[in-house]
Amino acid sequence: MSETIEDLEIQLLLEALYQRYHYDFRHYARASIKRRLTQARGQLGFPTISALQDRVLHDPAMLPRLLDFLTVQVSEMFRDPSYFRALREHVLPHLRTYPSLKVWIAGCSAGEEVYSLAILFKEEGLYDRTIFYATDINPEALAEAEAGVYALDRIRKFTENHQKSGGKSSLSDYYTAAYGRAAFDKGLRSRVVFSDHSLVTDAVFAEMHLISCRNVMIYFDRTLQDRAIGLFRGSLTRKGFLGLGSKESLRFSSHASAFAEFLPGEKIYQKREP
Amino acid sequence: MNVTSSSTVVIGASAGAVQALLAVLPTLPAGFTAPVLVVVHVPPDRDNVLVPLLQAKCRLTVKEAEDKEALAPGVIYFAPSDYHLLVEADRTLALSTDEPVNYSRPSIDVLFESAADAYGENLVGVILTGANHDGAAGLKAVVEAGGVAIVQSPAEAYATPMPHAALQASPTALIMNLDAIASYLSSLGAA
Ligand SMILES: C[S@@+](CC[C@H](N)C(=O)[O-])C[C@H]1O[C@@H](n2cnc3c(N)ncnc32)[C@H](O)[C@@H]1O
Numbered sequence: 491m492s493e494t495i496e497d498l499e500i501q502l503l504l505e506a507l508y509q510r511y512h513y514d515f516r517h518y519a520r521a522s523i524k525r526r527l528t529q530a531r532g533q534l535g536f537p538t539i540s541a542l543q544d545r546v547l548h549d550p551a552m553l554p555r556l557l558d559f560l561t562v563q564v565s566e567m568f569r570d571p572s573y574f575r576a577l578r579e580h581v582l583p584h585l586r587t588y589p590s591l592k593v594w595i596a597g598c599s600a601g602e603e604v605y606s607l608a609i610l611f612k613e614e615g616l617y618d619r620t621i622f623y624a625t626d627i628n629p630e631a632l633a634e635a636e637a638g639v640y641a642l643d644r645i646r647k648f649t650e651n652h653q654k655s656g657g658k659s660s661l662s663d664y665y666t667a668a669y670g671r672a673a674f675d676k677g678l679r680s681r682v683v684f685s686d687h688s689l690v691t692d693a694v695f696a697e698m699h700l701i702s703c704r705n706v707m708i709y710f711d712r713t714l715q716d717r718a719i720g721l722f723r724g725s726l727t728r729k730g731f732l733g734l735g736s737k738e739s740l741r742f743s744s745h746a747s748a749f750a751e752f753l754p755g756e757k758i759y760q761k762r763e764p
Numbered sequence: 765m766n767v768t769s770s771s772t773v774v775i776g777a778s779a780g781a782v783q784a785l786l787a788v789l790p791t792l793p794a795g796f797t798a799p800v801l802v803v804v805h806v807p808p809d810r811d812n813v814l815v816p817l818l819q820a821k822c823r824l825t826v827k828e829a830e831d832k833e834a835l836a837p838g839v840i841y842f843a844p845s846d847y848h849l850l851v852e853a854d855r856t857l858a859l860s861t862d863e864p865v866n867y868s869r870p871s872i873d874v875l876f877e878s879a880a881d882a883y884g885e886n887l888v889g890v891i892l893t894g895a896n897h898d899g900a901a902g903l904k905a906v907v908e909a910g911g912v913a914i915v916q917s918p919a920e921a922y923a924t925p926m927p928h929a930a931l932q933a934s935p936t937a938l939i940m941n942l943d944a945i946a947s948y949l950s951s952l953g954a955a
Contacts (some may be wrong), residue, residue, distance in 0.1 A: 497853075519858045521850040524861070564861050572811040704859050708831055715832075737831050737847055737859050 498692070499539035500515040500527055506543050511553055513627065514690045515560055517714040522613035523560065530559035531693065534579050544552050554759045561628045562709065565602040566647055567661075568706070570736050574610055576756040577657050577700075584698055591620040594725065595699045596689060596718075597706030598624040601635025606652075608678040613658040623696065625687035636684045638674035645672050655752065689718040694725045701726060703754060704735040713744050719743045769887050771798045771853075771952050772835070774879045776872030776902065778805040778894030782814065784942060789840060790821040791946040792881035795836040798888075798952050801829070801857075801879065803870045805898070806845045806905045815842050822850025831859040843870035866898040876902025885910035888952065890945060891893070891937075894926025900933040913937035914945060 502524070504516045515523060517611075527539060534555065536542040546552040568574050585591055591610075595635045598604050612618040626632050650662045663673040687695070689706065701722050707715045722732050723745050732749065734757040740746040749759040777784055782802045789800070804814060812828055817882045819826040835855045843849035845860040848870050858878075861896065865871035876889050876899065889906035893916060899951040907913045915937045918924040931937055940948065 519850075519852065519860070521852050521858055521881070522860045522862065525850070525874070525878065526880070540887055561858070562862050564863055707861055708861065712832055735861075737844060739830075 491763070496528075496539060497524075499543070501526055503527065503539055503543040503546075503705075504679065505538055506547055507556075507728065509637060511519040511529070511550075512734075513553075513560075514688070516713045517690070518560075522565075526559045526562075526633070529600075530556055533559075543723060555565070557628055558630070560746045561666075563599050563628065563631055565599040565705075566644065566651065567602045567606045568648065568651035569606075571651045571656075573736065573756050574606060574651075574655035574705075576753050576758060577607075577733065581700065581733075581758065582610075582616060582704055584731070586614075586643050588699060589619065591616065591700070592696055592698045593620055594623045594625070594696070594701045594703075596625055596701060598626050598631075598635055598684075599628075599633055600631050600640075601638055601649075602640075602718070603702060603704065604635055604682060605638060605663075605674050605678055606655075606683065609652070609657070609659070609661070609664055610655070612730060614680070624682050624684045627686065627688045629686065632684050632686060635738065636679070638679060639671050641743075642667055642670045642672050662685060662721040688715060690722060694721055696725065697727050698725045698730055699727055700731045700733070702733045704733065704761060705738070706735075708735060708738055716743050719745045723748050723761065728761065728763055730761050731758060732761070766849065771792040771888055772879065772883050773798050773888045773890065773949060773952070774802075774876055774902075775800065775890045775892065776800035776876065776894070776899040776926075777802070777892035778868075778872075778898065778923065778926055780893035781805070782799045782817070782918065783922065785814070785818060786821065787942040788817065788837065788892075788946045789818055789826070790823070790952055792822065792824055792840075793950055795838070796821040796824055796950070796951075796952075799835040799839045800836060800840040801849065801851065801875060802838075802840065803843045803849060803872045803875045805868050805870075805894070805896075808955075809916045812842055812845055813928045813941075814950070818842075822947055828857065829857045833857045842877065845870070846875040850874060852878075853882045856881065862898045866896060868896070868898050869908035880905040880911060883909075883911065886910035886950070888914065890914045890916075891930040892942075892945075892947075892948065893921040893923045893925060895923040896926060899926055899928040900929040901932045902939060904933040907936060915939055917941050 752760040
């Protein structure tokens with residue numbers, strides 16, 4: 491269909507966000523961005539997207555509120571338990587051969603995936619030799635990740651997932667429950683570095699043995715996906731591992747040939763020897 | 765409305781979906797040129813059993829929709845469980861893990877609204893049996909964009925709330941039994 495005025499407004503708003511705040515959503519999958527901006531407009535009470543743009547340009551306090559719409563913070567611990575089981579059974583045995591390890595959780599949201607991996611590495615005796623980098627572009631999500639506190643009503647699902655992933659301990663060993671919240675142990679983040687990093691605008695920052703980037707690139711268009719995969723390629727050590735979300739793949743990427751399908755069913759790839 | 769061989773079909777169904785889809789999709793003729801996108805509410809932890817079931821009965825290719833995949837004519841795409849399915853303006857598919865809409869992921873509204881946006885009057889939206897109200901807002905978006913709206917007759921539907929809600933939101937929608945829906949769709953874009 492031909493472009494509507496609203497499509498034009500969206501394009502201008504995304505450009506404004508980039509120029510003013512350096513948040514670059516210009517190449518995110520557009521149908522989903524449009525849906526969420528329309529919601530933002532309605533819920534924040536603006537008659538048009540242009541009015542929303544005017545406000546966010548002049549009032550930085552509006553930015554975090556808009557970011558909450560533009561970034562999707564849906565997550566859970568041990569989401570897709572079979573992925574974590576596959577890491578446990580097939581990837582960690584390889585990682586075990588290294589004296590020290592670096593793991594990057596890209597797009598970590600409020601930390602659910604970070605604590606899942608920390609617990610997995612504890613259970614497998616690899617935690618103490620690992621540094622975890624947990625990155626995201628949403629500062630509020632990062633703050634929550636660092637706090638590691640979740641509503642108690644989410645714990646049942648987390649526990650069920652942990653068991654299905656082949657968990658060797660009880661999830662309740664890792665948190666204290668009080669006032670309707672579960673606070674995860676500090677010991678699970680003693681080796682985690684939380685930081686603001688965008689797969690769209692930032693560069694490689696360390697050499698990794700495992701990168702887990704799940705349900706982030708699904709929101710990118712193909713060009714952006716390719717950029718992110720290029721970053722992962724540049725970050726991974728020789729024979730390092732890359733895990734994606736269950737509906738993501740390297741299929742459309744120009745970097746595909748740099749990776750071997752290690753466990754195709756779980757979207758786990760291994761970087762080939764150069 | 766402008767129903768031509770360049771049409772795209774979107775279908776939403778919930779309780780009773782399997783029987784209803786079995787009455788419609790296998791009748792689509794070989795050489796059917798419209799892509800067909802289907803959202804059925806299925807429990808999140810379950811693999812989509814509908815794809816193999818319908819593939820065995822249909823002349824057209826039936827598959828689970830993949831992210832960034834380009835739409836092909838005469839292929840029937842099912843939304844994977846636990847993901848929303850959307851269509852982009854460039855006629856590629858997109859999946860998302862956004863919050864459930866109407867307690868549903870995939871949600872019929874999400875598919876229909878994005879398809880209405882991408883296809884406008886070249887879209888046929890079909891709401892079948894179901895026990896909730898998902899799809900009502902989506903079908904309204906199809907109507908507003910100038911597309912064709914069809915609702916399974918509540919008298920025939922296994923579960924009536926979804927057809928009722930869709931008709932309430934879009935009073936001008938065509939009301940049809942499954943066999944009429946089947947022949948209407950079959951006449952679309954047959955090469
Ligand atoms: C749906 S969550 C995925 C959370 C977790 N990885 C999982 O699979 O459950 C997507 C996350 O990606 C983050 N994100 C979006 N764009 C990003 C970018 N350009 N760079 C890094 N993270 C990004 C969002 O802020 C959000 O926290």
